[in-house]
Amino acid sequence: MIIGVPKEIKPAENRVGMTPAGVLEMTKAGHTVYVQSGAGTGTDFYDEDYEKAGARILPTIEEVYAIADMIVKVKEPIEPEYKLIKENQLLFTYFHFASCEPLTKAMIEQKAICLAYETVETPDRKLPLLVPMSEVAGRMATQEGAKYLERFYGGRGLLLGGVPGVPPAKVLVIGGGVVGTQAAKMASGMGADVTIMDLNIDRLRYLDDVMPENVNTLVPNEMTIREAVKDFDVIIGAVLIPGAKAPKLITRDMLPTMKQGTVLVDVAIDQGGCFETSKPTTHQDPTYIIDDVIHYTVANMPGAVPFTSTLALTNATLPYALQLANKGWQKACNENSALKLGLNIVKGDVVYKGVSEAFDLPYVPVEEILNK
Numbered sequence: 281m282i283i284g285v286p287k288e289i290k291p292a293e294n295r296v297g298m299t300p301a302g303v304l305e306m307t308k309a310g311h312t313v314y315v316q317s318g319a320g321t322g323t324d325f326y327d328e329d330y331e332k333a334g335a336r337i338l339p340t341i342e343e344v345y346a347i348a349d350m351i352v353k354v355k356e357p358i359e360p361e362y363k364l365i366k367e368n369q370l371l372f373t374y375f376h377f378a379s380c381e382p383l384t385k386a387m388i389e390q391k392a393i394c395l396a397y398e399t400v401e402t403p404d405r406k407l408p409l410l411v412p413m414s415e416v417a418g419r420m421a422t423q424e425g426a427k428y429l430e431r432f433y434g435g436r437g438l439l440l441g442g443v444p445g446v447p448p449a450k451v452l453v454i455g456g457g458v459v460g461t462q463a464a465k466m467a468s469g470m471g472a473d474v475t476i477m478d479l480n481i482d483r484l485r486y487l488d489d490v491m492p493e494n495v496n497t498l499v500p501n502e503m504t505i506r507e508a509v510k511d512f513d514v515i516i517g518a519v520l521i522p523g524a525k526a527p528k529l530i531t532r533d534m535l536p537t538m539k540q541g542t543v544l545v546d547v548a549i550d551q552g553g554c555f556e557t558s559k560p561t562t563h564q565d566p567t568y569i570i571d572d573v574i575h576y577t578v579a580n581m582p583g584a585v586p587f588t589s590t591l592a593l594t595n596a597t598l599p600y601a602l603q604l605a606n607k608g609w610q611k612a613c614n615e616n617s618a619l620k621l622g623l624n625i626v627k628g629d630v631v632y633k634g635v636s637e638a639f640d641l642p643y644v645p646v647e648e649i650l651n652k
């Protein structure tokens with residue numbers, strides 16, 4: 281198969297869909313990989329690295345789209361890319377269709393085969409191509425919380441881990457899933473006094489078993505949250521209700537009860553945020569202050585660490601990309617139910633229920649397409 285790896289053109293996106301190591305695996309399997317010149321520079325991979333791994337370099341994005349049977353990238357195509365996509369071309373990337381009607385309509389029109397990272401789902405209901413980014417965001421959340429506690433940034437002037445004779449900062453993590461667990465792990469490793477809240481008591485039981493002694497668990501409700509916010513120095517929001525907007529767990533009226541310079545890190549901002557006062561920010565201008573409380577609400581946190589994020593993402597995507605290249609998308613999806621669930625739009629038909637419902641578009645069961 282001919283595989284194309286274009287350079288991401290979404291603003292501030294430095295990740296790349298395939299590393300030189302991925303190119304080597306693809307070429308070993310007999311495929312040809314065309315990489316756009318400069319596609320990996322944001323991640324510190326250069327054209328020579330790709331060439332050494334067996335890739336051919338093309339100077340423009342137009343040439344990459346024109347030659348490839350399968351495009352492997354990171355972010356959803358943006359407007360200038362729409363017209364480059366060919367009928368029957370397989371696109372393997374994040375799409376998040378339900379949040380973008382123009383993208384959905386454009387992919388239907390181009391009659392592409394759109395396999396979305398975010399809906400690839402294993403039989404045990406895990407999302408293997410979303411988890412790596414949650415792991416990055418979770419670990420980063422603590423790092424950012426620690427940074428903005430510094431007085432220079434308006435924080436309380438507190439060192440997260442304290443020092444002998446001086447107590448550490450108190451970190452509250454609301455939501456003990458992938459993001460919350462990684463955030464708590466980092467915070468406890470740095471010596472903070474950590475509490476994790478989650479509605480799922482079985483999850484709290486598990487976390488209580490595996491976390492170090494400086495991590496406590498607590499069941500959240502309005503009263504416990506209202507009391508807790510007065511006392512914690514960093515509060516990390518990491519809840520997820522699949523398919524729904526995040527619930528507002530910290531409300532505007534709680535802010536004046538917090539200590540001056542408390543840092544709120546709302547990782548759930550990509551689902552609307554779990555603090556009432558959260559609004560999305562960017563890496564260029566990541567924070568704002570309301571009532572002396574610092575808000576860090578960057579919607580694409582992993583974008584700040586493209587090297588780590590690219591490796592984490594491609595470690596997870598490459599085995600699936602190889603299956604698609606080796607077998608073709610139809611056979612690969614028929615044989616792997618996780619990949620099958622990744623299909624969202626196929627040659628003009630919407631085959632993912634959530635996408636058809638979001639925009640009131642006709643839904644075609646994916647089996648009808650695969651068995652054609």
Ligand SMILES: NC(=O)c1ccc[n+]([C@@H]2O[C@H](COP(=O)([O-])OP(=O)(O)OC[C@H]3O[C@@H](n4cnc5c(N)ncnc54)[C@H](O)[C@@H]3O)[C@@H](O)[C@H]2O)c1
Nearest residue numbers: 414417455456457458459478479518519520548579580581
């Ligand atoms: N900003 C970013 O760059 C970025 C990156 C990755 C993930 N995210 C977001 O981070 C959030 C968490 O993702 P995840 O992968 O950890 O999800 P997850 O499903 O692994 O974990 C979510 C946890 O929240 C808990 N929960 C749900 N409602 C709750 C409530 N009211 N109170 C307390 N706990 C509650 C669930 O029981 C679950 O354990 C999501 O909104 C995700 O989209 C953001």
